[in-house]
Amino acid sequence: xxxxxSRRTALGLAAGVPLSxxxxxxxxxxxxxxxxxxxxxxxxxxxxxIRQGAVDRFNxxxxxSKITTTTFQNDPYKTKIKTALGAGQxxxxxWGWGGGGLRTWVEAGQVDDLTSWFEQNPxxxxxLIDSSFGPATxxxxxxxxxxxTVEPIVLYFNKRVFDDVKVDPPESWDDIMxxxxxxxxxxxxxxxxGGQSRWTNMMWLEFLFDRIxxxxxxxAAFDGEKDAWSHPDAIDALTKMQELIRAKGFIExxxxxxADSNAxxxxxxxxxxxxxxxxxxxxxxxxxxxxxxxxxxxxxxxNFPPVDGGKGDRSNAVGNPGQYLAIxxxxxxxxxxxxxxxxxxxxLDEQEVKAWIDSGGVPILKGTQSxxxxxxxxxxxxxxxxxxxxxxVFAQSWDxxxxxxxxxALLDNxxxxxxxxxxxxxxxxxxxxxxxx
Amino acid sequence: MSxxxxxxxxxxxxxxxxxxVVPAMVFFVGFAVIPLVGVFALSFTTWDGLGEIQLxxxxxxxxxxxxxELTHAVWITFLVMVASWAVQTPxxxxxxxxxxxxxxxxxxxxxxxxxxxxxxxxAIAITYKALLDPNFGLGDGLGIEFLAQDxxxxxxxxxxxxxxxxxxQFIPFHxxxxxxxxxxxxxxLYEAAQIDGAGRVRQFFSITLPQLKYTIITSSTLxxxxxxxxxDLIFVLTAGGPGDAxxxxxxxxxxxxxxxDLMGPASAIAVILVLVGLVLALLLRRLGGRDASKSxxxxx
Numbered sequence: 001x002x003x004x005x006s007r008r009t010a011l012g013l014a015a016g017v018p019l020s021x022x023x024x025x026x027x028x029x030x031x032x033x034x035x036x037x038x039x040x041x042x043x044x045x046x047x048x049x050i051r052q053g054a055v056d057r058f059n060x061x062x063x064x065s066k067i068t069t070t071t072f073q074n075d076p077y078k079t080k081i082k083t084a085l086g087a088g089q090x091x092x093x094x095w096g097w098g099g100g101g102l103r104t105w106v107e108a109g110q111v112d113d114l115t116s117w118f119e120q121n122p123x124x125x126x127x128l129i130d131s132s133f134g135p136a137t138x139x140x141x142x143x144x145x146x147x148x149t150v151e152p153i154v155l156y157f158n159k160r161v162f163d164d165v166k167v168d169p170p171e172s173w174d175d176i177m178x179x180x181x182x183x184x185x186x187x188x189x190x191x192x193x194g195g196q197s198r199w200t201n202m203m204w205l206e207f208l209f210d211r212i213x214x215x216x217x218x219x220a221a222f223d224g225e226k227d228a229w230s231h232p233d234a235i236d237a238l239t240k241m242q243e244l245i246r247a248k249g250f251i252e253x254x255x256x257x258x259a260d261s262n263a264x265x266x267x268x269x270x271x272x273x274x275x276x277x278x279x280x281x282x283x284x285x286x287x288x289x290x291x292x293x294x295x296x297x298x299x300x301x302x303n304f305p306p307v308d309g310g311k312g313d314r315s316n317a318v319g320n321p322g323q324y325l326a327i328x329x330x331x332x333x334x335x336x337x338x339x340x341x342x343x344x345x346x347x348l349d350e351q352e353v354k355a356w357i358d359s360g361g362v363p364i365l366k367g368t369q370s371x372x373x374x375x376x377x378x379x380x381x382x383x384x385x386x387x388x389x390x391x392x393v394f395a396q397s398w399d400x401x402x403x404x405x406x407x408x409a410l411l412d413n414x415x416x417x418x419x420x421x422x423x424x425x426x427x428x429x430x431x432x433x434x435x436x437x
Numbered sequence: 438m439s440x441x442x443x444x445x446x447x448x449x450x451x452x453x454x455x456x457x458v459v460p461a462m463v464f465f466v467g468f469a470v471i472p473l474v475g476v477f478a479l480s481f482t483t484w485d486g487l488g489e490i491q492l493x494x495x496x497x498x499x500x501x502x503x504x505x506e507l508t509h510a511v512w513i514t515f516l517v518m519v520a521s522w523a524v525q526t527p528x529x530x531x532x533x534x535x536x537x538x539x540x541x542x543x544x545x546x547x548x549x550x551x552x553x554x555x556x557x558x559x560a561i562a563i564t565y566k567a568l569l570d571p572n573f574g575l576g577d578g579l580g581i582e583f584l585a586q587d588x589x590x591x592x593x594x595x596x597x598x599x600x601x602x603x604x605x606q607f608i609p610f611h612x613x614x615x616x617x618x619x620x621x622x623x624x625x626l627y628e629a630a631q632i633d634g635a636g637r638v639r640q641f642f643s644i645t646l647p648q649l650k651y652t653i654i655t656s657s658t659l660x661x662x663x664x665x666x667x668x669d670l671i672f673v674l675t676a677g678g679p680g681d682a683x684x685x686x687x688x689x690x691x692x693x694x695x696x697x698d699l700m701g702p703a704s705a706i707a708v709i710l711v712l713v714g715l716v717l718a719l720l721l722r723r724l725g726g727r728d729a730s731k732s733x734x735x736x737x
Binding site: 079083086107255404405412419 | 698
């Protein structure tokens, strides 16, 4: 039997408990009503400025239909947007990662179906690369406008440190394991890691699963196949992960370092760590904050190396095929009009495209090779473009692909795995319990 | 005594006085009682925070109670409660007694001691996190090896640090309570003790401490019940980590409700929190004895 309360009342009730009162991210609940459209996105340089720039240009060109913006840090945003949606206070334009998170919004009827709008506006749709629509598509319908950049996870390394220690970048998992003691002997952490953010640890498993067992291993878990996490290749990947941690592959204290503060990236560009697995967006951050580190060509990068005997294709990539803008179903007709106008003329306009490329990003547009090659970050953006386009499989980040309940259990268990407080088998059992259908 | 006659005050009591309670009642019912009922109802449902709310009987309670994470979170909450009480109470009493003196330098120190009270928990947590960062924090900046430890990355250290920061933040508040209470102790008690030849230490243990009995109970109630709801500080400082070493009940509730989209189990934990808080508050009141209204100043 299913009984339905008024959602809004129930959330109002839940949010009002004195105990939880302090927890709801205090502050204003955002401009849900009002005339103009609103748009929430993530803060932090250089992305924040580029997003704001696109809105500013749109507002200048359309003084009658302005968009107001509010920014949030990555991790707080995930819960903030959920609460806002539930309380009917969501912004008109909702920034997101698509995938499992978008699916929950769709199932709750919180975001508009944009399929027919895209059919009527082929010009908007056709200039975006096809693979970017994957995470925006739920059950065959498009619920979000892909935007910004394609962000594969990249293995970065500090060339200066490699020169000092006189070693070469790794070309296989065995190379990685062999490099670890060499860096540790010089007092340099082999890998930087913002472990408190949890998804940072997850990127490691995404690659190990792929390189050892191929994309099918996680796909099986995603599809809810029974005991998918206990697959021998999965156990092998989890075991190798713990071997690297035991060998002191990561910087001491990684479990208290957060990625939101960019401390993990600072470790790499200050030379305290030799390598780091991070999203391609990190290039822009290191360029902006790392002084002459990036300009002096000290930052090296590559796709994750293969694991000997593994089944995964070494071209496979993991990461975010794009970012996504959904339109709140609760917004007024005028607000939705403004949002669609923004999608048509504001999103990825000429200057935004240039700004992304200048920051080291690869916009999700077709046919940008010549612009990429002419840019000041030509090497890096061309590398990312090739990585994304040549990947046999470009898998979406696990926590974005899974539904929030499974993603939360996954991240929790990943932290424990990295703490060495659970074994690979326990990890697999815990997750089987969540994803088994 | 006020010059008003008993007759006047009785009329007030039956006239306007009962109405004065209304604003507070409205807030209490609106922000405490109704939400409490709502959360209790939600704990018997399955809800992801967005979609439809479905009645699911005792599923949420079973999921919460059968899970070892709850036991762990309760244990951590209990440890935080006991440790922060044990650290805060003696220090607060000592500082409060010290500040109760009328010397000018003590008044100046009092201002300094109360500064943490003015800061928000989130700001405190962010500051400590930055200062204690093993790579870019104080230890690195000043070149002091001891400070460059992995403070928030080791379970025991991180736990101790949470207790330390909580104490640092709240000792000023409790000192303030004790300062006021010590000042209320009649001077005649101390004068009598001095005549009998009691030294300062003896005076402290034989007069000050016994006279503070009810203040200790009040302050302990605030500490113990308050420690159930520590959230912001721990959330920012350690996010419950490393692993789940500092994952208290309130944090567990938040993670389940707002990260894992499991509002039912999160509500069940909220109900548990409320019940534990109530029981603890009642127990502490009992400790104070039934004669709480009796005068403490037997000598006065």
